[in-house]
Amino acid sequence: MIKVKALGLLFREQEMLVEAYYGKHSKGSGSYYRPLGGNIEFGEHSKVTVVREYKEELGIEVDVNQYL
Structure with missing residues (x-):
């Protein structure tokens, strides 16, 4: 079975x-x-x-504003 993943990079100031x-x-x-x-x-x-x-892993809300 093929699994497709989506990953997100979260940046704050100079940290990822x-x-x-x-x-x-x-x-x-x-x-x-x-x-x-x-x-x-x-x-x-x-x-x-x-x-x-x-939300599941960290309990935080994020906005996706760019795709790589």
């Missing part, structure tokens, strides 16, 4: 919020950092996914 994660990655396994986000639910827009994930 990322999640510390431990697991397998392209260089083997160990610690790494990644943007917060999650799986896009069927029929859901990626913007809605990012807003939902930030």
